[in-house]
Amino acid sequence: MCGIVGYIGTKQAAPIILDGLSKLEYRGYDSAGMAIYDGEQINIQKSVGRLKVLENQTRGGESMPGMSGIGHTRWATHGAPSDTNAHPHFNESGTIAVVHNGIIENYLQLRKKLTDKGYKFVSETDTEVLAHLLDYYYKGNPLEAVTKVLHRVEGSYALGIMFADCSDQVFAARKDSPLIVGQNEDGCFIASDVPAILKYTRKVYYVDNQEVVRLRADHMHFYTVDEEEIKKEAVTIDWDANAAEKAGYEHFMLKEMYEQPKTVADTLNPRIKDNDIVIEELNMTDDDLRAIKKIHIVACGSAYHAGVTGKYVIEGLARIPVEVDLASEFRYRDPILEEGAMVVVISQSGETADTLAALRESKARGFKVLGIVNVVGSSIAREADNVMYTWAGPEIAVATTKAYSAQLVALYLLAMKLGKVRGKIDDETFASLLGDLRCLPDQIELLLNNKLKIQKFANRYVGAKDVFFIGRGIDYAISLEGSLKLKEISYIHSEAYAAGELKHGTISLIEEGTLVAAVSTQPDLYAKTISNMVEVKARGAFVLAVTCEENKEIEKAADYVIYIPETNPYFANSLAIIPLQLFGYYVSVGKGCDVDKPRNLAKSVTVE
Numbered sequence: 370m371c372g373i374v375g376y377i378g379t380k381q382a383a384p385i386i387l388d389g390l391s392k393l394e395y396r397g398y399d400s401a402g403m404a405i406y407d408g409e410q411i412n413i414q415k416s417v418g419r420l421k422v423l424e425n426q427t428r429g430g431e432s433m434p435g436m437s438g439i440g441h442t443r444w445a446t447h448g449a450p451s452d453t454n455a456h457p458h459f460n461e462s463g464t465i466a467v468v469h470n471g472i473i474e475n476y477l478q479l480r481k482k483l484t485d486k487g488y489k490f491v492s493e494t495d496t497e498v499l500a501h502l503l504d505y506y507y508k509g510n511p512l513e514a515v516t517k518v519l520h521r522v523e524g525s526y527a528l529g530i531m532f533a534d535c536s537d538q539v540f541a542a543r544k545d546s547p548l549i550v551g552q553n554e555d556g557c558f559i560a561s562d563v564p565a566i567l568k569y570t571r572k573v574y575y576v577d578n579q580e581v582v583r584l585r586a587d588h589m590h591f592y593t594v595d596e597e598e599i600k601k602e603a604v605t606i607d608w609d610a611n612a613a614e615k616a617g618y619e620h621f622m623l624k625e626m627y628e629q630p631k632t633v634a635d636t637l638n639p640r641i642k643d644n645d646i647v648i649e650e651l652n653m654t655d656d657d658l659r660a661i662k663k664i665h666i667v668a669c670g671s672a673y674h675a676g677v678t679g680k681y682v683i684e685g686l687a688r689i690p691v692e693v694d695l696a697s698e699f700r701y702r703d704p705i706l707e708e709g710a711m712v713v714v715i716s717q718s719g720e721t722a723d724t725l726a727a728l729r730e731s732k733a734r735g736f737k738v739l740g741i742v743n744v745v746g747s748s749i750a751r752e753a754d755n756v757m758y759t760w761a762g763p764e765i766a767v768a769t770t771k772a773y774s775a776q777l778v779a780l781y782l783l784a785m786k787l788g789k790v791r792g793k794i795d796d797e798t799f800a801s802l803l804g805d806l807r808c809l810p811d812q813i814e815l816l817l818n819n820k821l822k823i824q825k826f827a828n829r830y831v832g833a834k835d836v837f838f839i840g841r842g843i844d845y846a847i848s849l850e851g852s853l854k855l856k857e858i859s860y861i862h863s864e865a866y867a868a869g870e871l872k873h874g875t876i877s878l879i880e881e882g883t884l885v886a887a888v889s890t891q892p893d894l895y896a897k898t899i900s901n902m903v904e905v906k907a908r909g910a911f912v913l914a915v916t917c918e919e920n921k922e923i924e925k926a927a928d929y930v931i932y933i934p935e936t937n938p939y940f941a942n943s944l945a946i947i948p949l950q951l952f953g954y955y956v957s958v959g960k961g962c963d964v965d966k967p968r969n970l971a972k973s974v975t976v977e
């Protein structure tokens with residue numbers, strides 16, 4: 370998604386903005402631009418392509434002197450990637466500039482109205498409407514112009530706005546798309562996300578929906594869209610500055626894979642007290658938990674895959690029916706939510722538009738929503754009734770690993786808590802489950818340290834065309850995530866299939882040498898999965914098996930076996946996914962793909 374950085378202060382703005390935008394590249398983009406006020410006018414430079422192009426064009430910002438400005442990296446929604454469609458957009462006289470992350474849903478109507486009034490548009494974007502609408506309302510009072518525009522537009526926005534004849538101020542505004550502001554002794558900052566300004570300040574303000582910020586060189590004021598001044602509390606970011614850097618790893622994804630032991634421990638430990646599970650953030654009494662009749666898990670992508678595992682674990686341990694929905698489906702299928710239902714939304718970024726919409730739909734129907742979220746202060750975190758944070762820290766690689774692993778353990782904790790209070794788990798079983806949970810971080814570390822075996826295997830499949838992942842039950846959920854990891858970072862076609870489903874069609878695709886990764890971590894399904902492996906082998910497949918150390922029988926059916934340490938079958942996903950993450954990573958590296966910023970993808974999909 371788009372990235373926004375703004376600055377006003379006593380330093381040159383352009384280098385600060387370029388530096389900030391470079392920390393937001395992970396959000397995915399296809400063009401970049403800046404608007405800088407040079408003391409007399411607003412100068413704009415923007416171009417399609419990587420941020421490096423803009424840096425070269427402006428000699429690292431030197432060719433754009435000035436101490437206030439706004440910058441943007443654009444992930445195209447309305448209008449193809451091009452210099453003209455890149456942000457900032459501006460009014461005809463060039464006295465107003467705006468950068469925007471989000472979608473103005475009524476832009477066509479507004480564009481027609483403005484065109485009828487004689488305004489001329491040069492781009493295909495929805496954002497340009499904002500520049501001309503600001504021009505239309507601006508009569509010398511910038512705050513008034515901004516708030517009038519915000520009353521007219523529908524949709525989502527995070528904005529940076531400059532007015533040439535109010536050059537001592539820069540404005541920011543937000544609705545649904547993430548935005549923060551911050552301050553240090555050299556000035557004030559706007560950013561889409563913390564990494565952009567972390568080197569300048571750790572004290573940030575999360576801009577809430579329909580709030581406007583007026584930033585000056587030495588202070589900021591916050592307003593509602595009705596121009597009422599409001600007070601906000603700052604949040605101190607305790608992330609280690611390196612946490613948003615690669616810390617010596619070749620890619621953020623590898624760094625974040627290796628952070629999974631810590632991520633899992635950080636998510637587990639605060640919630641295990643005196644050999645019991647305490648999830649205070651649920652804000653629910655044991656009676657509330659016992660009253661839950663059904664759980665709806667709603668998410669996208671890998672978060673959805675974690676939800677599929679959550680279904681098996683919650684139904685298995687707590688005996689509560691669980692329905693898992695893709696958020697993009699949930700919000701449009703008029704879902705049936707009945708009395709006693711609880712909705713759980715899962716989101717790493719906390720900004721995924723479809724998941725946020727599903728949350729709002731559920732709340733609008735009067736149902737409480739629990740958010741399992743990684744980003745503190747994100748939209749989903751702030752709109753959910755209760756939030757269970759995954760404490761994975763900033764995840765920069767587009768392909769999620771550590772946040773996904775944290776989502777899994779959050780769901781294990783929820784399942785065990787529900788199972789215990791509902792009398793479905795006896796004390797002995799509970800103690801055993803806790804013991805297995807506590808072992809996960811070390812077991813993940815062990816698998817990561819055995820990466821060479823999977824790395825060698827991956828190198829053999831850099832040229833693969835189709836790869837299938839199969840499994841039954843939780844193993845199917847693991848297959849879904851293993852397949853997505855390979856697809857999204859190596860661009861190799863892959864499918865995950867419920868192993869019992871192969872014979873209903875997909876097995877026709879198996880040819881000599883086709884790689885089939887069979888996941889088999891559920892003891893009561895070992896034999897069934899082995900028979901599916903035999904089926905595909907009989908048609909020429911090469912079978913990689915990921916299974917538990919006890920399952921030696923599988924060696925009769927597999928060509929290559931990766932063993933995972935013993936754990937409770939409900940938690941096996943947390944271990945089996947590690948070799949599959951490494952497999953996707955090393956295939957991607959072997960193909961020379963952009964591992965951290967795969968083509969067409971964004972870290973946070975804040976549009977539909």
Ligand code: AGP
Pocket residue numbers: 669670671672715716717718719720721724767768769770857971972973974
């Ligand atoms: C994960 O590797 C993908 N990049 C993507 O599927 C992601 O999980 C999905 O977009 C949901 O994002 P969220 O967790 O931030 O809501």
